[in-house]
Amino acid sequence: MDQRSLRRALAPAAALLMLLAGAGCTADAVKGVQGTPGAAGLRDPYFPKLGNGGYDVRHYALTLDYEPKTGRLTGTAEITARATQDLSAFNLDLHGLTVRSATVDGAPAAVNRAGDELTLRPRDDLRKGSTFRTVVRYSGSPRTVTDADRSEEGWLRTADGALALGEPTGSMAWFPGNHHPSDKATYDITVTVPKGVTAVSNGELRSQRPSADGRRTTFSWHAGQPMASYVATVAIGAYRIETADPADGRGVPVHTAADTTVAARSKELLARIPEFMEWATDYFGPYPFASTGAIVERAGDVGYALETQNRPVFPETSFNAPTLVHELAHQWYGDSVTPKTWQDMWLNEGFATYAEWLYLEDFEDIPVEESFERAFGTEANWAFPPAEPPSAKDISEPPVYYRGAMVLHKIRQAVGDDTFFALIEGWAQTHRHGNASTDDFITYVEEESGEDLTELWDVWLYGEDKPAKP
Structure with missing residues (x-):
């Protein structure tokens, strides 16, 4: 040529x-893209393997079929996420259960399993910034998870069904995902159960429809505001359902579910939820979600209350007005403003405990100062600084709750009532539907109040020793 x-x-x-x-x-x-694997774990101070790197989940569509008699769950998780790096592989957290298949953007993905880590390798690497859709089909008998403090979470089989509770790690027992509180997403949760059984979840009920043969019923729930996986829930059993829409347009719809064996005894307090919600919004600002409510279980089904989003869960033995106020306050502090890591747990529990103190003052004539002094005089509250629990088993111990509330009261004393109540409302609004850390809170309080509170933080939030005076 x-x-x-x-x-x-x-x-x-x-x-x-x-x-x-x-x-x-x-x-x-x-x-083409030359990706690298996402991290298997986010190095949380207390749960370093929890969560995964390389992507941000935007939405979960969970389709579940549960048989209470056998305890068998069949599920499909459709996970819509955005890649935060060029990805050749990524991990999901899943405890127990058997993965039947997985696809990424419609193409089969290679799946490897090592304990609670599920590694998916898509056919093509994923470009940073791209949105991708993962579908995982799985089945089995979900496990109950026993925490370091001996409490039980995960998938709890009950006398007539099941209850899914996730704090701090149990949500991985019933669906695969990025189970760290820093990765929040919206949810659609669809649950099929035998006829006569009810399935309650987060958000709003979109539909309730029988199967073609009339033997099963499918309940479809939608949570349209971001939610951390640890406050996702499913309650399956025989419930008395009550729904109330506010007549004056000021409040939000209230959806409650009470186990039929405790429904009559729970009815009076459940009816007070709109009252407590109006009271709470006066202190904390606009409610961050589209509906509210509660789920009340028989005592043997669960041993503690939990702030599951939109409708917290209570055993009958813990269903009282102060605890109801505590869990409702978590909808602002914990569910909407969610901790960046589990080390920031005191921001959840300190605020919710202080809400209890405000309730006691306004409804039962017990001054907040009296609640503060009682907490100050309780030696168990001084076992460790609230912002630095010694280990994972300590993140739900008394100092996180009561010394956390004492920190808030000392801020109130330092800056005055007007500034304090503006601060707690502003904190909820500034980080609405987001995540925040202890450092974020310290910065926010000092910038908004104009006060240098170094000594307060050193003594009350991080100090090892009990002060001489309250």
Whole structure:
């Protein structure tokens, strides 16, 4: 071939290279994405393997079928996420259960399992910034998780069904995902159960429909505001359901579910939820979700109350007005403003405990100062600083709750009532539907109040020793 013919033959390729160069493309871009695996764990101070790196979940669509008699769960998790790096593989957290198949953007993905870590390798690497859809089909008998403090979470089989509770790690027992509180998402949770059994979940009930043969019923719930996985819930059993829409348009719809064996005894307090919600919004500002309510279980089904989003869960033995106020306050502090790590747990429990103190003052004539002094005089509250629990088993111990509330009261004394109540409402609004840390809170309080509270933090939040005076 002569030189003129060679140049003519190479001209199209040269033109393409010039076009790509003009568009800012490189040879690597032409070849495709060269991703790396996302991290298996987010190095949380107390649960370093919890959560996963490389992506941000935007939405979970969970389709569940449960048989109470056998305890068998069949599920499909559709996870919509955005890649935060070029990804060749990524992890999901899943405890127990058997994975039947997995796809990424419709193509089969290779799946490897090591304990609670599920590694998916998509057919093609994922580009940073791209949105991708993962579908995992799984089944089995979900496990109950026993925490370091011996409490039980995960999937709890009850006398007539099941109850899913996730704090701090139990949500991985019933669906695969990124189970760290820093990765919040919206949810659609669809649950099919035998006829005569009810399935309650977070958000609002979109539909309730029987199967073609009439033997099963499917309940579809939608949570449209971001939710951390540890406050997702499913309650399956025989419930008395009550729904109330506010007549004056000021409040939010209230959906309650009480186990039929405790429904009559729970009715009076459940009816007070609108009253407590109006009281809470006066202190904490606009309610952050589209509905509220509660789930009340028989005593043997669960041993503690939990702030599951939209409708907290209570055993009958803990269903009283102060605890109801505590869990409702968590909808602002914990569910809407969610901790960045589990080390920031005191921001949840300190605020909710202080809400109890405010309730006691306004409804039972017990001054907040009296609650503070009682907490100050209780030695168990001084076992460790609230912002630095010694280990994972300590994140729900008394100092996190009561010394956390004492920190808030000392702020109130330092800055005055007007500034304090503006601060707690503003904190909820500033970080609405987001995540925040202890450092974020310290910065916020000092910037908004104009006060240097270094001594307060050193003594009350981080101090090892009990002060001489309250």
